[in-house]
Amino acid sequence: MLTSRAVCRKLAPLIRTSSTVCRQNVRRAGLNNARIPACVPAAHMSTGPLGGGGDNLKYALLVGAAFVGGITYAVITLKGDQRRYETRLSEISTRRQRSATPVQTEPPAVEATTTEAVSEPKLEAAPSPEEPRPPPEVAAAPSETSPQPPADSTPAPPQLPSHAPYLLIGGGTASFAAARSIRARDPGAKVLIVTDEPDLPYMRPPLSKELWFSDDPSVTETLRFKQWNGKERSIYFQPPSFYIDPEHLTGAENGGVAVLVNKKVVHMDVRGNKVKLDDGTEISYEKCLIATGGVPRNLQVIERAGEEVMKRTSLFRKIEDFKSLENVSRKAESITIIGGGFLGSELACALGRKAAESGLEVVQMFPEKGNMGKVLPEYLSNWTTEKVKKEGVKVITEALVKSVSYRDDKLEIQLKDGRLVKTDHIVAAVGLEPNVDLAKSAGLEVDSDFGGYRVNAELQARSNIWVAGDAACFYDIRLGRRRVEHHDHAVVSGRLAGENMTGASKPYWHQSMFWSDLGPDVGYEAIGIVDSSLPTVGVFAKATAKDTPKAATEKSGTGIRSESETEDTAASPVASAAPAPAVENKDEYGKGVIFYLRDKVVVGIILWNVFNRMPIARKIIKDGEEHADLNEVAKLFNIHED
Amino acid sequence: MGYCEAEDDRIIFVTKEDHEAPSKAELIADDPNDPYEEQGLILPNGDINWNCPCLGGMASGPCGSQFKEAFSCFHYSKEEVKGSECIDHFSSMQECMQKYPDLYPQEEENASQTESSSVPGSDNSAMLSENDSSPSAALDSVSPTDNQTLSSS
Numbered sequence: 089m090l091t092s093r094a095v096c097r098k099l100a101p102l103i104r105t106s107s108t109v110c111r112q113n114v115r116r117a118g119l120n121n122a123r124i125p126a127c128v129p130a131a132h133m134s135t136g137p138l139g140g141g142g143d144n145l146k147y148a149l150l151v152g153a154a155f156v157g158g159i160t161y162a163v164i165t166l167k168g169d170q171r172r173y174e175t176r177l178s179e180i181s182t183r184r185q186r187s188a189t190p191v192q193t194e195p196p197a198v199e200a201t202t203t204e205a206v207s208e209p210k211l212e213a214a215p216s217p218e219e220p221r222p223p224p225e226v227a228a229a230p231s232e233t234s235p236q237p238p239a240d241s242t243p244a245p246p247q248l249p250s251h252a253p254y255l256l257i258g259g260g261t262a263s264f265a266a267a268r269s270i271r272a273r274d275p276g277a278k279v280l281i282v283t284d285e286p287d288l289p290y291m292r293p294p295l296s297k298e299l300w301f302s303d304d305p306s307v308t309e310t311l312r313f314k315q316w317n318g319k320e321r322s323i324y325f326q327p328p329s330f331y332i333d334p335e336h337l338t339g340a341e342n343g344g345v346a347v348l349v350n351k352k353v354v355h356m357d358v359r360g361n362k363v364k365l366d367d368g369t370e371i372s373y374e375k376c377l378i379a380t381g382g383v384p385r386n387l388q389v390i391e392r393a394g395e396e397v398m399k400r401t402s403l404f405r406k407i408e409d410f411k412s413l414e415n416v417s418r419k420a421e422s423i424t425i426i427g428g429g430f431l432g433s434e435l436a437c438a439l440g441r442k443a444a445e446s447g448l449e450v451v452q453m454f455p456e457k458g459n460m461g462k463v464l465p466e467y468l469s470n471w472t473t474e475k476v477k478k479e480g481v482k483v484i485t486e487a488l489v490k491s492v493s494y495r496d497d498k499l500e501i502q503l504k505d506g507r508l509v510k511t512d513h514i515v516a517a518v519g520l521e522p523n524v525d526l527a528k529s530a531g532l533e534v535d536s537d538f539g540g541y542r543v544n545a546e547l548q549a550r551s552n553i554w555v556a557g558d559a560a561c562f563y564d565i566r567l568g569r570r571r572v573e574h575h576d577h578a579v580v581s582g583r584l585a586g587e588n589m590t591g592a593s594k595p596y597w598h599q600s601m602f603w604s605d606l607g608p609d610v611g612y613e614a615i616g617i618v619d620s621s622l623p624t625v626g627v628f629a630k631a632t633a634k635d636t637p638k639a640a641t642e643k644s645g646t647g648i649r650s651e652s653e654t655e656d657t658a659a660s661p662v663a664s665a666a667p668a669p670a671v672e673n674k675d676e677y678g679k680g681v682i683f684y685l686r687d688k689v690v691v692g693i694i695l696w697n698v699f700n701r702m703p704i705a706r707k708i709i710k711d712g713e714e715h716a717d718l719n720e721v722a723k724l725f726n727i728h729e730d
Numbered sequence: 731m732g733y734c735e736a737e738d739d740r741i742i743f744v745t746k747e748d749h750e751a752p753s754k755a756e757l758i759a760d761d762p763n764d765p766y767e768e769q770g771l772i773l774p775n776g777d778i779n780w781n782c783p784c785l786g787g788m789a790s791g792p793c794g795s796q797f798k799e800a801f802s803c804f805h806y807s808k809e810e811v812k813g814s815e816c817i818d819h820f821s822s823m824q825e826c827m828q829k830y831p832d833l834y835p836q837e838e839e840n841a842s843q844t845e846s847s848s849v850p851g852s853d854n855s856a857m858l859s860e861n862d863s864s865p866s867a868a869l870d871s872v873s874p875t876d877n878q879t880l881s882s883s
Contacts, residue, residue, distance in 0.1 A: 271790030272780040275798065327832045330791055342795050465739040587781065597766040623738035630745050676743065711758045719742055723753035728746040 248348065248369050249338045252280035254589060255363065255373035257353045257526070259283025261291060261575060262379035262557025262582035264325050267345045269586025276343040277590070280334065282365065284352035287407055288331065290323045293575050295410045296431055297605060299323070300438035308411045323407075356530035358550055375589045378532075378541060378555045379582065380523040382573070386516050387426060389489050396494035401514040404431060413515060417442060420512035421449060424501065426489065427517030428454025428461055430604055433476060435515060437606050440480035450480060451509060453487035453501075459606070463614075464682075465624045468696070471677050472610055479607045484509065520573055522559045535561035538571035545595035547585045554589055556581040564596055566712055567617055567691055574602035599706050613702055616692035616709045618684055627722035628680030628696070681705075681722050688714045690721070701725050778805055791833055793826035 254270050256263045259281045267279045281289070290311070298313035307313075311323045332344035348365075355364040362372040384403035391398070402413055417423060417439055425436050436452040443450050456462060458469030459476050477483050488504040492514070501509040522540040526532065532549050533542040540561035543549045547562055555562075557578040561571040572581075577600035587594055601615040677696065684692030689712055693705040704724050715721050760767075763774045771782045780789040780798060788797045800823045803816035813820075827834035 268787060268790045269781050271794060272785070275795060326787060326791075329830050330787065330833055332792075342792075344792065345790075467739060467741065583781070583783075594766055598768045623740075625740045625742070627742045627744055630743055707757060707760075713756070713758070715755055717754070719744065719748075720753050720755040722742075722744070723749045723751075724755060724757075726749070727744075728749060 247335050249280060249334055249346075249371065250369075251372045252278060252337065253374045254279040254377075255371060255375070256281045256377045256379060257363070258377075258379035258381055258557070258559075259285060259287075259289050259347055259349070260379060260381050260557060261289070261325075261578035262381075262560075262585070263377065264289035265579045265582025266377050266379065266554075266556060266586035266589065269583045270590055271343070271345060273587065273590040273592075274343075276341075278337050278340060278343040279345045280337055280371070281345065281347045282351050282353055282363075282371075283347065283349055284366075285406060286349050287324075288328060288347055288349070289325050290407065291325065291575065292405070294323050295407065296404065296434040296438060299410060300414075300442060308414050311407065353526065354529075356526045358530050358532075358553065361552070374552065376553045377582075377585050377589065378526060378549070378553065378559060379557045379578075379585075380525070381558045382520040382522040384516070385519040385521050387489060387492075387518060390492050390514065390516060393492045394494065397492050397499060397514075400494070400499055400512065401516060403516055404435065405520075416513050417448060418446070421447075422451065422511040423448065423513045423515060424451040424453065424499075424509060424511040425515045425517060426453055426501075427519075428452065428456050428459050428485075429463070429517065429519075430460070430602075432515075432517035433459045433472075433606055434604065435517060436481045436483075437476060437479045440476070441607075443480050449482065449511075451482045451484065451511060452476070453484040453489075453503075453509065455486060455488050457485050459483070460604075462620055463618050464694070465620055465626065468626070468677060468682070469620070472606060475607055475610045478609075520558060522561075522571065524559065535569070535571070537561075538569070540571045546588050546593055547581060547596065548588065554585040556585040562596055566597075566599070566710065570617070572600065574600060576600040576602055597710075599709055601702055601706070610697070611699075612694050612696045613699065613705075614692065614694040615702060615705050616684065616690075617686070618692040618694055622684045622686055622692070624682050624684050625718045626677075626680055626682040626696075627719055627727070628677055629727045630676075679727050681725050681727060683718050683721070690715065690718075695725070698725060698727050772805075778802060787833070792830055793823060793834070796823035796826045799823070 254267075254274075254277055256266055256279060260283075263281050263283075267281060270277050270279055283289075294313045298315075299307055299311065302313055304310065304312070312320050313323065314320050330345070332340055332346050334346040334348050337344065337346040351369075352366040353363045354366050356376075357363070360372070361374070361376075362370050363376070364370050382405075384405050386401070386403060390401050402409060402416070404410070404413065413435075423439060425432050425439070432452060432454065436450060439448065439450045442448065452459075454461070456469070457466065458464075458473040460472055461469045463469075464472060473483055473485065484503075484507070486505075487507070489501055490504045491502045493500050493502070498510045498512065499514060501511065501514070503509070524532075524534050524539070524541055527534045527541060530550075530553070532553070534540070535542040538561045540559045541549050541555040543555045543560055543562045545563040545565050547554045547556055547560060549555050558571075558573045560581060561569065562581070563569050580598055580600040581596065584594060584596060584598075599615055601613055603611070603613040605611045679697040681698065682694040682696060683690045684694075690708055693708065695701055695705060708721060708724075769779045769782065771779055771784055773779050778798075778801065788794070791797075796819070800816055800819035803819045804813035807813045807816060809815055828836075
């Protein structure tokens with residue numbers, strides 16, 4: 089650091105030359121100091137109408153006085169500056185000593201700002217240094233003080249990092265996957281995850297499946313479940329020891345992943361590359377990921393139904409929702425789930441299984457004709473509904489809720505067709521609203537068709553902002569713009585975002601998949617666009633080897649069916665020969681592959697009770713070819729084998 | 731959006747015999763060097779893909795740098811007994827891992843010393859949609875789970 093003395097030494101020649109120059113030429117660039125006004129009159133005087141020797145002497149005296157005055161002023165200012173500067177430094181160094189936590193970056197920051205400030209005087213004449221120097225110091229002060237403890241006597245509270253090279257907003261699956269990807273690719277990366285939940289990153293699927301099947305009574309505390317292979321694991325991706333404290337992130341030698349819980353990002357300044365938390369803390373970043381997921385939707389009729397109804401209604405998404413529903417399931421006599429999609433059906437089956445022991449009544453109602461009505465073709469949706477019923481669930485299809493009221497300690501759900509359902513508790517599983525709270529302050533585009541932040545194929549919203557997971561409406565180069573709310577997509581997109589944040593420029597290409605288990609008989613894996621409004625072709629293996637008349641008729645129909653033939657038959661699936669619709673034979677849909685078509689190209693595949701074939705399915709979608717005979721494509725799956 | 735009637739749902743029932751003949755469906759040949767594709771443990775240029783899902787959290791955890799050093803040493807080792815000169819790296823990695831017993835369960839330490847490890851993180855890595863994508867030999871043990879294991883499974 090330069091001392092004031094050195095500065096003076098450097099300035100002196102400048103001052104001398106500038107004063108000389110001033111006498112000769114007023115318009116000298118860079119001299120924005122007090123001496124210019126003094127110079128100007130002198131210059132004017134030199135060209136004025138004055139003449140004579142006496143005047144010359146007066147003139148010389150005036151200039152001399154001005155010069156001396158200027159120098160004196162400069163010296164006084166410099167001395168004052170030095171005093172102020174030294175006081176400042178001592179203040180800062182004592183503050184540093186007092187601060188409890190090690191903040192290795194502070195000294196460099198202080199040094200940087202002061203050298204910056206001190207170097208400026210070199211360019212400008214004496215008095216002017218006082219202007220640029222205080223501002224950088226003043227500017228440095230707030231940024232130093234904000235993370236610093238205010239009082240000297242009390243122990244310093246944890247200092248949140250004011251800067252994170254990689255800032256991930258949201259602490260869910262996509263965020264964790266990105267953190268892992270960043271750490272793998274950028275050695276020593278410092279990643280900060282900010283989440284408004286109280287929990288470290290965890291996986292959601294077990295909350296509506298495996299956790300309910302656990303025999304452990306303390307499962308709501310341990311949150312551990314048994315995987316398909318018998319091994320137990322926690323829903324948390326990593327135990328707390330994997331992460332480092334946010335306070336230690338900046339100083340961590342090898343970097344790490346820090347999670348800031350219970351903090352919400354409320355404002356994003358894209359131009360300034362920083363965010364603001366709900367407690368006022370500002371954190372600047374270099375690369376930012378928005379992985380804010382979404383919030384469960386509720387039915388308007390319930391929201392308007394009053395406090396008593398709302399008290400007895402729950403949404404389902406987080407750990408606390410699982411704990412709360414688990415608690416309710418032990419006390420209530422009847423629970424009604426509104427919603428027939430993945431979450432609703434899974435919860436219904438999970439509760440239905442538990443109900444077998446406790447006598448709990450589990451009701452599931454939805455507007456469609458069958459479970460997963462928006463995903464599965466009708467025949468399969470009907471088949472699935474029967475399975476769900478076998479799990480002990482009272483399924484009410486084609487149910488549109490008209491109103492909900494609280495009467496005689498029960499909730500009364502009035503349906504539009506007149507049916508009335510009485511229950512103790514409602515679980516609303518009617519969709520997810522993607523969280524785009526930051527779109528306004530950040531000036532990010534929101535998609536009007538699918539919701540969520542609009543990003544490109546590389547998941548980028550702006551040059552150093554990416555979005556992944558449920559909140560990302562991205563461009564899939566094979567399947568078109570979409571937004572996917574599945575777990576594997578969160579993993580795949582989070583990983584991809586992490587890769588792109590560390591320099592890769594890869595588009596979304598590896599197709600994510602999803603799966604669902606509805607009881608012991610129904611398990612399927614799926615990939616791509618699986619929407620029941622698309623035309624489908626299902627290829628199923630015969631359930632038994634027995635040769636029934638029905639089987640024979642169906643056999644003859646196999647492979648002979650041509651497209652034109654089936655185009656006539658809309659809803660009825662089986663070939664003309666069969667007298668009864670296939671739906672009656674519930675065993676028939678034991679194992680198979682269902683292709684979803686868009687313009688004759690396979691855009692989605694469901695593997696129905698066949699496993700370990702996802703790579704083939706992924707390949708078919710990736711190719712995006714028009715296949716004349718889908719039965720031939722189905723052969724690739726070897727559905728008859730295990 | 732209202733619920734739409736399915737436009738067209740065809741069903742085909744097939745017996746084992748029906749599917750005996752090889753498929754006539756044509757698939758496009760894959761380009762092993764496709765930059766868009768998910769890579770396995772070893773990249774086409776011979777480098778290690780630290781972001782391979784098969785590695786689980788090994789390269790990204792607190793002992794990530796030690797792991798990377800040890801594994802790189804092993805990978806590029808040209809000794810007769812592969813990795814024999816990497817003992818020091820492996821020791822420091824093990825030392826680090828012992829400090830985090832709940833992250834690196836002690837019975838897994840042997841696995842990390844073989845190229846086809848991946849499994850050490852199996853519990854940790856279960857979250858990721860690995861399997862399918864990675865062609866590397868390491869995965870056989872982990873892959874079957876595919877989805878089921880993934881995430882929450």
